[in-house]
Amino acid sequence: MALLAPSILSADLSNLSQQIRLVELAGADWIHCDIMDGHFVPNLTFGPIIVKAARKVTQLPLDVHLMIEKPDKYLEDFVKSGANSITVHQEAVIHLDRTINRIKELGVKAGVAINPSTPVDFIKEIIEKLDLVLIMSVNPGFGGQLFIPNTINKIKELFELRKKKKSNLVIEVDGGIDNKIIQNVLDAGCDVFVAGSSIFKSDNISASTVELKNLIKGKDDKR
Numbered sequence: 401m402a403l404l405a406p407s408i409l410s411a412d413l414s415n416l417s418q419q420i421r422l423v424e425l426a427g428a429d430w431i432h433c434d435i436m437d438g439h440f441v442p443n444l445t446f447g448p449i450i451v452k453a454a455r456k457v458t459q460l461p462l463d464v465h466l467m468i469e470k471p472d473k474y475l476e477d478f479v480k481s482g483a484n485s486i487t488v489h490q491e492a493v494i495h496l497d498r499t500i501n502r503i504k505e506l507g508v509k510a511g512v513a514i515n516p517s518t519p520v521d522f523i524k525e526i527i528e529k530l531d532l533v534l535i536m537s538v539n540p541g542f543g544g545q546l547f548i549p550n551t552i553n554k555i556k557e558l559f560e561l562r563k564k565k566k567s568n569l570v571i572e573v574d575g576g577i578d579n580k581i582i583q584n585v586l587d588a589g590c591d592v593f594v595a596g597s598s599i600f601k602s603d604n605i606s607a608s609t610v611e612l613k614n615l616i617k618g619k620d621d622k623r
């Protein structure tokens with residue numbers, strides 16, 4: 401079954417616990433935390449203290465997406481703050497194999513994210529080690545951007561590569577997910593849908609969560 405991971409990047413952080421409760425009650429599966437450093441991406445967000453605050457108000461898995469340079473320095477802090485999975489960017493890490501090993505040693509799921517211009521093949525040599533691959537469907541840095549259409553080809557490619565390598569990794573797609581594009585992304589092979597503004601910037605957070613959840617149900621029947 402496909403999962404929904406609302407991104408608190410677009411949430412009202414002055415009311416974080418209420419916002420998380422709303423999506424949790426409406427059926428969210430994971431809570432996606434976007435960490436930005438103003439270097440790897442042009443925007444700044446938050447660090448482990450917000451992840452820790454989120455941990456206090458939900459039992460849902462906290463899916464930490466690090467859009468930062470030198471992520472190794474902070475892995476332990478995020479795990480201590482309650483992260484259940486940590487995803488680093490292929491483009492931001494020099495010794496990716498080492499970083500993945502470290503995330504796994506720390507006892508959480510290890511993921512790699514790839515930017516829109518990064519080929520799926522760039523993670524081929526470490527695919528056996530990965531629990532998750534996050535395909536960026538916008539250029540990372542901001543919520544509310546338009547889904548880049550070529551992402552669909554990349555999801556299909558990763559879906560085939562996963563089959564070939566007999567891997568169980570989760571395919572996550574992040575950026576521009578809304579009620580219009582979601583079916584195409586689902587059909588291409590996505591397992592986890594990150595959605596920020598289509599949930600938290602909508603008029604009704606609960607209703608939008610329920611709507612997206614309903615749209616991704618029944619995936620297994622369709623393939």
Ligand code: DX5
Pocket residue numbers: 407409410432434465538539540541542543544545574575576577594595596597598
């Ligand atoms: C973008 C972040 C996304 C962002 C998605 O750099 O990684 O997780 O929250 O936001 P929407 O769904 O608004 O594109």
Ligand code: ZN
Pocket residue numbers: 407432433434465574594
């Ligand atoms: Zn993200």
